[in-house]
Amino acid sequence: MELTILGCSGSYGGPNAGACSGYLVRDGSTTVWIDCGNGTFGHLQQHVAVEDLTALVITHAHPDHCVDLYGLHVMLRYALHRVGFPVYAPAGLEQHLGTLVDGDWGGTFSWHPIDDTQPVTIGSMTLRFARTDHPPPTYAVELTADGSRLVYTSDTGPGWSVAAFPPGADLVLSEATYLHDNKSAPIHLSAKEAGAAARDANARRLMLTHVWPQLDPTLIAAEGSGAFGAPVILAEPGLVTAV
Numbered sequence: 001m002e003l004t005i006l007g008c009s010g011s012y013g014g015p016n017a018g019a020c021s022g023y024l025v026r027d028g029s030t031t032v033w034i035d036c037g038n039g040t041f042g043h044l045q046q047h048v049a050v051e052d053l054t055a056l057v058i059t060h061a062h063p064d065h066c067v068d069l070y071g072l073h074v075m076l077r078y079a080l081h082r083v084g085f086p087v088y089a090p091a092g093l094e095q096h097l098g099t100l101v102d103g104d105w106g107g108t109f110s111w112h113p114i115d116d117t118q119p120v121t122i123g124s125m126t127l128r129f130a131r132t133d134h135p136p137p138t139y140a141v142e143l144t145a146d147g148s149r150l151v152y153t154s155d156t157g158p159g160w161s162v163a164a165f166p167p168g169a170d171l172v173l174s175e176a177t178y179l180h181d182n183k184s185a186p187i188h189l190s191a192k193e194a195g196a197a198a199r200d201a202n203a204r205r206l207m208l209t210h211v212w213p214q215l216d217p218t219l220i221a222a223e224g225s226g227a228f229g230a231p232v233i234l235a236e237p238g239l240v241t242a243v
Protein backbone atom coordinates (compact mmCIF):
# COMPACT_ATOMS: atom_id res chain seq x y z
CA MET A 1 0.00 0.00 0.00
CA GLU A 2 1.03 3.56 -0.58
CA LEU A 3 -0.12 6.61 1.39
CA THR A 4 -0.20 10.11 -0.12
CA ILE A 5 -0.88 13.13 2.07
CA LEU A 6 -3.40 15.50 0.45
CA GLY A 7 -3.72 17.74 3.49
CA CYS A 8 -2.79 17.65 7.16
CA SER A 9 -3.61 21.06 8.63
CA GLY A 10 -5.37 20.70 11.98
CA SER A 11 -8.96 21.99 12.18
CA TYR A 12 -8.56 24.92 9.75
CA GLY A 13 -6.53 25.57 6.64
CA GLY A 14 -3.03 26.99 7.01
CA PRO A 15 -0.76 28.93 4.66
CA ASN A 16 1.44 27.29 2.01
CA ALA A 17 -0.94 24.68 0.58
CA GLY A 18 -2.23 23.98 4.08
CA ALA A 19 -5.25 21.88 3.20
CA CYS A 20 -7.09 20.12 6.01
CA SER A 21 -7.35 16.35 6.52
CA GLY A 22 -7.20 14.20 3.40
CA TYR A 23 -5.31 11.04 2.45
CA LEU A 24 -5.03 8.84 -0.60
CA VAL A 25 -4.32 5.15 -0.05
CA ARG A 26 -3.49 2.97 -3.04
CA ASP A 27 -2.96 -0.73 -3.53
CA GLY A 28 -2.70 -1.74 -7.16
CA SER A 29 -5.80 -0.43 -8.90
CA THR A 30 -7.65 0.19 -5.62
CA THR A 31 -7.53 3.90 -4.78
CA VAL A 32 -9.33 5.12 -1.68
CA TRP A 33 -9.69 8.75 -0.61
CA ILE A 34 -9.92 9.02 3.16
CA ASP A 35 -11.38 12.27 4.49
CA CYS A 36 -12.15 15.10 2.10
CA GLY A 37 -11.29 18.12 4.21
CA ASN A 38 -11.18 21.61 2.72
CA GLY A 39 -8.47 21.99 0.11
CA THR A 40 -7.89 18.28 -0.44
CA PHE A 41 -9.90 17.81 -3.65
CA GLY A 42 -7.55 20.09 -5.59
CA HIS A 43 -4.51 18.28 -4.23
CA LEU A 44 -6.08 14.90 -4.98
CA GLN A 45 -6.32 15.72 -8.67
CA GLN A 46 -2.54 16.20 -8.76
CA HIS A 47 -2.14 12.53 -7.84
CA VAL A 48 -5.02 10.62 -9.40
CA ALA A 49 -7.70 11.07 -12.06
CA VAL A 50 -11.07 11.34 -10.32
CA GLU A 51 -12.36 8.70 -12.76
CA ASP A 52 -9.91 6.24 -11.20
CA LEU A 53 -11.05 6.70 -7.58
CA THR A 54 -12.51 3.52 -6.11
CA ALA A 55 -14.29 4.99 -3.08
CA LEU A 56 -14.35 7.75 -0.48
CA VAL A 57 -14.27 7.20 3.28
CA ILE A 58 -15.37 10.03 5.61
CA THR A 59 -14.46 9.51 9.26
CA HIS A 60 -16.75 12.17 10.77
CA ALA A 61 -18.87 15.22 10.14
CA HIS A 62 -16.42 17.97 11.11
CA PRO A 63 -15.96 20.35 8.15
CA ASP A 64 -12.17 19.96 8.05
CA HIS A 65 -12.73 16.27 7.24
CA CYS A 66 -15.68 16.38 4.84
CA VAL A 67 -16.51 19.61 3.03
CA ASP A 68 -14.74 18.83 -0.25
CA LEU A 69 -17.49 16.26 -0.79
CA TYR A 70 -19.41 19.11 -2.42
CA GLY A 71 -16.72 19.61 -5.08
CA LEU A 72 -16.57 15.88 -5.74
CA HIS A 73 -20.36 15.84 -6.10
CA VAL A 74 -20.33 18.60 -8.72
CA MET A 75 -17.53 17.02 -10.75
CA LEU A 76 -18.99 13.50 -10.68
CA ARG A 77 -22.52 14.67 -11.43
CA TYR A 78 -22.07 17.40 -14.00
CA ALA A 79 -18.67 16.69 -15.58
CA LEU A 80 -18.34 12.91 -15.42
CA HIS A 81 -22.06 11.96 -15.21
CA ARG A 82 -21.33 9.24 -12.69
CA VAL A 83 -23.93 7.71 -10.41
CA GLY A 84 -23.52 5.49 -7.38
CA PHE A 85 -19.96 6.44 -6.44
CA PRO A 86 -19.33 4.63 -3.12
CA VAL A 87 -19.07 6.79 0.01
CA TYR A 88 -18.44 5.11 3.36
CA ALA A 89 -19.39 7.39 6.26
CA PRO A 90 -21.07 7.42 9.68
CA ALA A 91 -24.83 6.90 9.52
CA GLY A 92 -26.80 10.06 8.86
CA LEU A 93 -24.07 11.96 7.02
CA GLU A 94 -26.00 11.81 3.74
CA GLN A 95 -28.84 13.78 5.30
CA HIS A 96 -26.62 16.00 7.47
CA LEU A 97 -24.43 17.20 4.59
CA GLY A 98 -27.39 17.08 2.23
CA THR A 99 -28.86 20.23 3.76
CA LEU A 100 -26.49 22.34 1.63
CA VAL A 101 -27.73 20.67 -1.57
CA ASP A 102 -31.41 20.71 -0.52
CA GLY A 103 -31.27 16.95 -0.16
CA ASP A 104 -30.56 16.50 -3.86
CA TRP A 105 -27.42 14.44 -4.43
CA GLY A 106 -28.83 13.33 -7.79
CA GLY A 107 -27.91 9.70 -7.20
CA THR A 108 -24.23 10.63 -7.46
CA PHE A 109 -23.29 8.69 -4.37
CA SER A 110 -24.03 5.27 -2.99
CA TRP A 111 -23.89 5.72 0.80
CA HIS A 112 -22.61 2.96 3.06
CA PRO A 113 -22.78 3.47 6.84
CA ILE A 114 -19.66 2.54 8.80
CA ASP A 115 -19.45 1.36 12.40
CA ASP A 116 -17.09 -0.59 14.62
CA THR A 117 -18.82 -3.95 14.13
CA GLN A 118 -18.56 -4.47 10.37
CA PRO A 119 -15.39 -4.74 8.28
CA VAL A 120 -15.66 -3.42 4.75
CA THR A 121 -13.95 -4.67 1.60
CA ILE A 122 -13.00 -2.06 -0.99
CA GLY A 123 -11.19 -3.59 -3.96
CA SER A 124 -8.09 -5.31 -2.57
CA MET A 125 -8.34 -3.59 0.84
CA THR A 126 -10.06 -4.62 4.05
CA LEU A 127 -11.13 -1.75 6.29
CA ARG A 128 -12.06 -1.94 9.96
CA PHE A 129 -13.31 0.94 12.04
CA ALA A 130 -13.19 1.95 15.71
CA ARG A 131 -15.26 4.70 17.38
CA THR A 132 -12.86 7.29 18.80
CA ASP A 133 -13.09 9.80 21.66
CA HIS A 134 -14.40 12.75 19.63
CA PRO A 135 -17.80 14.48 19.76
CA PRO A 136 -19.56 13.61 16.48
CA PRO A 137 -19.61 9.86 15.71
CA THR A 138 -15.98 9.49 14.58
CA TYR A 139 -14.23 6.38 13.30
CA ALA A 140 -10.55 5.51 13.16
CA VAL A 141 -9.70 3.34 10.15
CA GLU A 142 -7.47 0.29 9.80
CA LEU A 143 -6.60 -0.61 6.20
CA THR A 144 -5.08 -3.97 5.38
CA ALA A 145 -3.84 -5.06 1.97
CA ASP A 146 -1.07 -7.19 0.56
CA GLY A 147 0.22 -8.11 4.02
CA SER A 148 0.64 -4.53 5.28
CA ARG A 149 -1.47 -2.53 7.68
CA LEU A 150 -2.13 1.18 8.10
CA VAL A 151 -4.03 2.66 11.06
CA TYR A 152 -5.40 6.21 10.82
CA THR A 153 -6.67 7.66 14.10
CA SER A 154 -8.88 10.33 12.56
CA ASP A 155 -9.64 12.81 15.37
CA THR A 156 -9.64 11.63 18.96
CA GLY A 157 -9.06 12.62 22.54
CA PRO A 158 -6.92 10.46 24.84
CA GLY A 159 -9.93 8.35 25.86
CA TRP A 160 -9.34 6.17 22.77
CA SER A 161 -6.08 4.76 21.46
CA VAL A 162 -4.71 2.87 18.47
CA ALA A 163 -4.47 -0.13 20.79
CA ALA A 164 -8.14 -0.68 19.88
CA PHE A 165 -6.68 -2.40 16.79
CA PRO A 166 -4.23 -5.32 16.92
CA PRO A 167 -0.66 -4.27 17.82
CA GLY A 168 2.23 -3.91 15.38
CA ALA A 169 0.71 -1.84 12.55
CA ASP A 170 3.25 -1.05 9.84
CA LEU A 171 2.32 2.62 9.94
CA VAL A 172 0.17 4.61 12.36
CA LEU A 173 -1.06 7.94 11.01
CA SER A 174 -2.04 9.79 14.15
CA GLU A 175 -3.50 13.14 14.84
CA ALA A 176 -1.25 15.31 17.04
CA THR A 177 -3.04 18.62 17.26
CA TYR A 178 -1.28 20.19 20.22
CA LEU A 179 1.87 20.34 22.33
CA HIS A 180 1.20 18.60 25.61
CA ASP A 181 1.74 21.53 27.97
CA ASN A 182 -0.57 23.75 25.98
CA LYS A 183 -3.55 21.52 25.18
CA SER A 184 -6.56 23.75 24.68
CA ALA A 185 -9.22 21.08 23.98
CA PRO A 186 -9.66 17.54 25.34
CA ILE A 187 -11.11 16.23 22.06
CA HIS A 188 -7.67 16.01 20.40
CA LEU A 189 -4.27 14.48 21.19
CA SER A 190 -1.01 16.16 22.02
CA ALA A 191 2.08 14.94 20.17
CA LYS A 192 3.17 13.32 23.43
CA GLU A 193 -0.11 11.39 23.74
CA ALA A 194 0.06 10.35 20.07
CA GLY A 195 3.63 9.08 20.48
CA ALA A 196 2.90 7.20 23.69
CA ALA A 197 -0.21 5.52 22.27
CA ALA A 198 1.63 4.39 19.13
CA ARG A 199 4.52 3.10 21.25
CA ASP A 200 2.11 1.14 23.48
CA ALA A 201 0.52 -0.36 20.35
CA ASN A 202 3.95 -1.43 19.03
CA ALA A 203 3.55 0.61 15.86
CA ARG A 204 6.48 0.07 13.53
CA ARG A 205 6.40 3.66 12.30
CA LEU A 206 4.45 6.76 13.30
CA MET A 207 3.42 9.71 11.17
CA LEU A 208 1.91 12.77 12.85
CA THR A 209 -0.81 14.84 11.20
CA HIS A 210 -3.62 17.32 11.99
CA VAL A 211 -1.16 19.73 13.63
CA TRP A 212 -2.61 23.05 14.77
CA PRO A 213 -1.44 25.52 12.07
CA GLN A 214 -0.04 28.09 14.50
CA LEU A 215 2.36 25.58 16.07
CA ASP A 216 5.94 24.95 14.98
CA PRO A 217 5.78 21.44 13.46
CA THR A 218 9.38 20.72 14.43
CA LEU A 219 8.34 21.02 18.10
CA ILE A 220 5.46 18.60 17.46
CA ALA A 221 7.88 16.14 15.82
CA ALA A 222 10.36 16.42 18.69
CA GLU A 223 7.69 15.86 21.36
CA GLY A 224 6.14 12.98 19.41
CA SER A 225 9.51 11.31 18.78
CA GLY A 226 10.41 11.53 22.46
CA ALA A 227 7.22 9.75 23.50
CA PHE A 228 7.32 7.23 20.65
CA GLY A 229 10.95 6.33 21.33
CA ALA A 230 12.00 6.71 17.68
CA PRO A 231 11.89 9.48 15.07
CA VAL A 232 8.40 10.21 13.80
CA ILE A 233 7.47 11.32 10.27
CA LEU A 234 5.68 14.67 9.91
CA ALA A 235 2.86 14.67 7.36
CA GLU A 236 3.05 17.31 4.65
CA PRO A 237 0.98 17.78 1.48
CA GLY A 238 2.33 15.68 -1.37
CA LEU A 239 4.32 13.32 0.83
CA VAL A 240 4.16 9.75 -0.52
CA THR A 241 5.06 6.86 1.78
CA ALA A 242 5.06 3.11 1.33
CA VAL A 243 3.10 1.53 4.17
Ligand SMILES: [Zn+2]
Residues within 6 Å of the ligand: 060, 062, 065, 134, 155
Ligand atom coordinates in the same frame (compact mmCIF):
# COMPACT_ATOMS: atom_id res chain seq x y z
ZN1 LIG B 1 -12.95 16.49 14.26
